[in-house]
Amino acid sequence: MSGAVIETRALGRRFAGVTALHALDLTVWAGEAVAVFGPNGAGKSTLLRLLATLLRPSAGVLRLFEHAVNDGGAAARRRVGFLSHQSFLYPDLTPTENLDFYARMFRVSKPVERVRALIERVGLTGWAHRPVRTLSRGLEQRCALARALVHEPDLLLLDEPFTGLDVDASTMLASMLRETHASGTTLLMTTHDMARGLDICRRAIILTRGRLMWDGPIAAMSLDEFEREYHALTQSPPGLGTTDRCSR
Amino acid sequence: MRKLADVILPPVTLAAMLSAIYMVFVYVPTDKVQGIVQRIFYFHVPLAIMAFVAFGTVAVASVMFLWRGTRTWDRVAHAAAEVGMLFCTLVLITGPIWARPVWGTWWTWDARLTTTLILWLIYAAYLMLRSTSGPGDQGARYAAVLGIVGAVDIPIINRSVYWWRTIHPAVLVTREGSSGLADPRMQSTLGICFLAFFLLFLWLLWVRNENMRLGDEVEALRQQALGQA
Amino acid sequence: MLALIRKDLQIEFRTKETLAALLLLGLLTLVVLSFAFDPTSELRGEAAPGALWVAVIFAGVLGLNRSFLAERENDCLQGLLLCPVDRGSIYLAKVASNFLFMLVAQFVIVPICIFFFNLPVTLGLGGVFLSLVLGLLGFAAIGTLFAAIAVRTRAREVMLPLLLLPLAVPVFIAGVKVTAQMLVGKPLADVAPWLNLMLGFDLIFLVVGWLVFEYAVEE
Numbered sequence: 001m002s003g004a005v006i007e008t009r010a011l012g013r014r015f016a017g018v019t020a021l022h023a024l025d026l027t028v029w030a031g032e033a034v035a036v037f038g039p040n041g042a043g044k045s046t047l048l049r050l051l052a053t054l055l056r057p058s059a060g061v062l063r064l065f066e067h068a069v070n071d072g073g074a075a076a077r078r079r080v081g082f083l084s085h086q087s088f089l090y091p092d093l094t095p096t097e098n099l100d101f102y103a104r105m106f107r108v109s110k111p112v113e114r115v116r117a118l119i120e121r122v123g124l125t126g127w128a129h130r131p132v133r134t135l136s137r138g139l140e141q142r143c144a145l146a147r148a149l150v151h152e153p154d155l156l157l158l159d160e161p162f163t164g165l166d167v168d169a170s171t172m173l174a175s176m177l178r179e180t181h182a183s184g185t186t187l188l189m190t191t192h193d194m195a196r197g198l199d200i201c202r203r204a205i206i207l208t209r210g211r212l213m214w215d216g217p218i219a220a221m222s223l224d225e226f227e228r229e230y231h232a233l234t235q236s237p238p239g240l241g242t243t244d245r246c247s248r
Numbered sequence: 249m250r251k252l253a254d255v256i257l258p259p260v261t262l263a264a265m266l267s268a269i270y271m272v273f274v275y276v277p278t279d280k281v282q283g284i285v286q287r288i289f290y291f292h293v294p295l296a297i298m299a300f301v302a303f304g305t306v307a308v309a310s311v312m313f314l315w316r317g318t319r320t321w322d323r324v325a326h327a328a329a330e331v332g333m334l335f336c337t338l339v340l341i342t343g344p345i346w347a348r349p350v351w352g353t354w355w356t357w358d359a360r361l362t363t364t365l366i367l368w369l370i371y372a373a374y375l376m377l378r379s380t381s382g383p384g385d386q387g388a389r390y391a392a393v394l395g396i397v398g399a400v401d402i403p404i405i406n407r408s409v410y411w412w413r414t415i416h417p418a419v420l421v422t423r424e425g426s427s428g429l430a431d432p433r434m435q436s437t438l439g440i441c442f443l444a445f446f447l448l449f450l451w452l453l454w455v456r457n458e459n460m461r462l463g464d465e466v467e468a469l470r471q472q473a474l475g476q477a
Numbered sequence: 478m479l480a481l482i483r484k485d486l487q488i489e490f491r492t493k494e495t496l497a498a499l500l501l502l503g504l505l506t507l508v509v510l511s512f513a514f515d516p517t518s519e520l521r522g523e524a525a526p527g528a529l530w531v532a533v534i535f536a537g538v539l540g541l542n543r544s545f546l547a548e549r550e551n552d553c554l555q556g557l558l559l560c561p562v563d564r565g566s567i568y569l570a571k572v573a574s575n576f577l578f579m580l581v582a583q584f585v586i587v588p589i590c591i592f593f594f595n596l597p598v599t600l601g602l603g604g605v606f607l608s609l610v611l612g613l614l615g616f617a618a619i620g621t622l623f624a625a626i627a628v629r630t631r632a633r634e635v636m637l638p639l640l641l642l643p644l645a646v647p648v649f650i651a652g653v654k655v656t657a658q659m660l661v662g663k664p665l666a667d668v669a670p671w672l673n674l675m676l677g678f679d680l681i682f683l684v685v686g687w688l689v690f691e692y693a694v695e696e
Contacts, residue, residue, distance in 0.1 A: 015385070018471055054558055055696055078561040088556025090484070090547070092491045097484075104480035105560040131491070132551075147556070314692050369643040376639060380632040389692045390626045394640065397619060400685055401644050404678055408647035411670065412654065 003030040005065060005155050005186045006051060012059035013046050020046040021210045023060065028188060030154070033181045035197035035218070036190040038207035039234050044190040047207065048159045051188065052082045065154070078106060081153035085163040087144035091133040095124050095143045098132060099150055106151035118146045122176065138169030145176060156180060158189040162196060174200060194230070195223055208234050253454045261447040268437075268444035276437040288346040290437055294445035296339045296364060300402075302332025302449065303367060306374070307399030310392035319464065322388040325395055326378065327456035331449060333371040339364055359410035366405055370398045478562070481570035482577075488547065489578065495543050499582035503536035504589060511593050525594040526656035530649055532586055533609070534616070537579050538638050541620040544575050545628040554694060564691035568621060572683065575624075576617040583609050596660055604659030604668070611675040612652040618682040619644050625693045651675045 006028040013021045021043045028034055036044050049055045050062065053073035062069045064076040089098045096115060103111035119128050122142040127135055132143065141161065148156060158177070162170050170193075177200050181187050191197045197204065198218055204226070206214040213233045218226055272290045279286035309325035343361065344354045355361065374394050381387030489495055510528040548554040557567055587605065590596070620641055627636035651671040658668050665672075 052559060054555060074561040074563055077559060080559075082559050084552070084555070086552035086555070088553055088559070089551055090488060090553055091550055092488050093484075097487060101480060101484045102556070102560070105557075105562060107561070314689070366643045366646055369639075373636075373639045373643065376632065377626070377630060377636065380630040380636065386629065386696065390630070393622065393626060393689050393693055396689060397622070397644060397682070397685060400681060401619075401647070404647045404674070404681075405643075408650045408674055411674075412650045 004028070004063070005030050005032075006188070007063040007066070008060060010060035011047075011050065011057050011062055013043075013050055013055060014058045019210055021050070024210075024212055026205070026212065026215075028186060030186055031181075031184060032203055033187040033201040034189070035201035035204040036188065036207060037192075037194065037197065037204060037230060038190075041209075042207040043210040044207055045159055046210075048082075048157050048188070048190060051155075052080055052157050053077055054082075078151065079154045081148035081151070081156045082159070083144055083148040083156070083161050084159040085161070087132070087140050088147060089132045089140065089143055092131055094129050094131055095119060095135075095146070096128045098143065099146055102147050103150050108151050114150065118150060122146045123172070137164050138166060138172075141165055141169060141173060142176075145173065149180065153185065155186045155188070158187065158191075160190055160192065162191060162193050170196070194227060198223055198226060206230060206233055257447070257451050257454060261444070261451040264440070264444035264447050268441045271437040271440055276433050277431060279434075283349070285346055285349045288342050290441045291445075292339060292342040292346060293438065294442045295335050295342065296360075297442070298445050298449045299332050299336040299339055299364070299367065301446075302328050302335060302453075303371070303395075303399060303402065305453070306332065306395040310395030310399075313388065313392050314396075319388075320461075322392070323457050323460045323464075324453070325392060326388075327453050327460060329371060329374050329378075329391070329395070330456055331452045333368070333375060334452075335445075335449070336364065336368045336371055340368055357409070358413055359406055362409045363402065363406040367402060370394070370402075374398070478566045478570045481557075481567065482574050485544070485571075485574035486577075489574075495540050495578050496582060498543060499536045499540045499578060500585055502539050503532045503582060503586040506532040506535050507586070507590055507593055522594060522596055522660075523657070525590060525596055526653045526660065528594065529587065529590045529656060530612075530652045532590070533579070533583065533613070533652075534642070534645065534649060536582065536586070537613070537616055537620065538641055540578055540582070541575055541617070541624040541641075542628065542634070542637050544571065544578075544621070545624045549628060558694065564694060565687040567694075568687055568690035569683075571625075572614075572617045572621045572686070575621050576614055579613045579617065580610065583613075602659070604665055605656050607665075607672070608652050608655035608659070608668075608675070611672060611679060612648045615648045615675060615679040615682060616641075616645055618679060618686050622682075622686040622690060622693055625690070647678055648675060651678075 004027055006026065008024055008026045011021060011024040011026070012019065024047065036047065038044050046055065050057055051064070053064075053069055053076060064073070065079060067076065069076050089095075090101075093101070096119065099115040099118060100111055103115055108114050119125055122145060124139060124142055124146070127139055132140060135143065141164075145161075148158075156177075161173060161177075165173060174196055177187065177189075181200070187201065189197065189201065198221070202217060202219045204214070204216070204218045205212055206229075214229065221229075268290070272287050276287070276290070278284055305328040306325050309321045309328060313321035313325060343364075347356075348354055374391055377394055378387045378391050381390055507528060510524070510531060514524050545554070548557070558564075583606070587602070587609075620637075623640045623644075624637055627633060627640060630636050651674050655668045655671050655675075659665075
């Protein structure tokens with residue numbers, strides 16, 4: 001099985017008796033762009049954090065880049081970027097300093113040039129020397145994206161990245177994500193914004209209550225069609241029927 | 249294992265405790281020097297030893313929990329901490345009651361008392377850490393860290409306080425050794441008391457552990473009923 | 478690892494918040510303790526070592542708390558955990574920066590203590606600083622570990638002193654002892670056992686912390 005960037009078998013995670021994820025089987029191939037939808041509490045963030053090795057699984061196996069992730073997963077982290085609605089940026093430092101720090105932590109070669117190039121690419125040149133504290137949310141998110149990309153990851157995980165962004169910032173983020181995907185990076189994104197999700201991604205999965213309910217290509221679907229599918233799945237009462245996995 | 253604990257442990261503990269009480273209050277002769285108050289000694293010393301044994305249990309269970317991750321070890325650590333805290337509190341109460349008539353003072357700062365006091369503070373920190381931690385396994389893990397660090401630290405604390413005290417001239421009569429019990433009846437009483445408190449420790453540990461285990465099961469069932477599990 | 482320390486230092490240069498907190502709290506503690514003792518009493522000098530170390534510890538607790546509070550903003554701790562470094566290295570780097578901050582603060586606190594308590598400025602100061610170095614290292618070792626924990630509990634401000642003070646007793650006792658001896662001009666050899674105790678404490682808890690830190694920060 002070559003090219004599988006993510007592979008999970010029966011991946012599960014419990015928090016103090018509450019099972020956030022049940023026996024999830026998922027495979028994501030290199031170069032894919034996958035959107036993860038689901039109501040609040042469905043386990044989307046948990047899944048992403050498991051994939052980023054920020055959480056350890058309570059059950060099951062996770063393989064990233066075809067190696068089992070065990071005991072820390074430092075090797076895998078080098079190739080994974082993570083963007084959340086929290087920016088992970090130090091508010092008292094400037095974007096340049098923040099990016100420089102992360103570049104060094106990820107052992108990027110020639111960090112200074114890389115940081116400069118990134119700042120230009122995300123359009124932060126004018127603000128590169130002001131503390132992150134002073135940036136608007138949109139600018140901060142751009143910087144956070146730069147942070148996630150500083151080490152040129154092969155896999156980019158995004159946890160509701162459009163939250164709190166205005167229209168302009170959203171558009172810009174979307175176009176940058178498309179660019180990043182076009183250059184070969186695998187994307188996995190959770191979002192509530194269905195239109196954006198369908199726009200950027202070619203495949204979608206739907207989680208409800210910690211279970212994978214739907215998994216398939218969406219390139220050919222219209223927004224309405226997908227919305228119908230989504231509502232059908234998320235309205236079903238608990239305990240009724242089996243997991244309705246629909247892989248096409 | 250459960251059978252053994254549920255069925256045999258309580259009556260045996262009860263028997264031991266009853267014998268201990270009898271021996272302490274009726275059987276053993278009154279100490280010539282210290283008088284009736286000395287009888288507290290038979291409770292105080294086993295309680296003290298068990299308080300430290302309890303913390304040792306917490307430490308071992310903590311290591312096992314961090315290593316293995318099963319909830320059982322966490323429960324044992326938690327239960328041991330609660331029982332240990334109880335015993336430690338009793339030690340710190342019975343100690344001064346005994347000390348006042350015998351030494352003329354409520355407290356000295358010798359190595360043993362001070363270490364016990366600090367043990368009590370560590371227990372308090374442990375329990376408070378558990379109750380104020382966020383949801384999930386966090387509290388268990390943090391407490392385990394404290395259990396381990398505390399256990400490593402206690403001997404060091406003891407050593408340092410000992411040096412602290414012995415370099416200064418002794419202000420008060422330093423504590424006599426725990427033996428010096430000439431009368432064989434005193435020795436046997438102490439022995440029975442050790443046994444009784446050891447069994448009490450085990451039994452309380454068991455009960456509390458079962459308590460928690462049942463609580464966990466109820467919680468799991470509840471989650472299932474709500475369609476989450 | 479160096480990058481981490483550099484980052485902490487950068488933030489500190491920018492905001493100077495931690496150093497300010499350390500200095501101010503240390504100063505305040507010394508002032509308050511000065512009131513606790515009769516200024517005309519001959520015995521005042523004897524209270525100085527204790528006062529110094531109380532100030533050091535109280536200020537230190539605050540400084541340690543801050544070091545992880547800073548990581549809470551924007552969830553930076555998660556950002557750190559995303560980096561391909563093992564958790565033990567993050568721990569050691571944090572211990573180093575905390576240690577440095579506390580040590581630097583002493584360059585102001587010790588002179589103030591001398592000033593308030595009218596201590597003779599003898600050669601013993603070298604020994605006092607040695608005790609501070611060893612003591613603060615151990616304090617930083619357990620402090621960093623428990624600050625990471627305390628910051629995530631609900632009782633944030635209360636938790637760290639509650640956890641730290643009992644555990645730091647050996648270092649405190651040793652520090653006061655050594656300082657007291659040094660201030661009266663005793664030779665270093667006299668206090669060797671205490672210094673060894675502190676060194677042992679430091680090494681043991683640096684190792685324990687290094688091993689256990691991942692449990693304190695991961696979820």
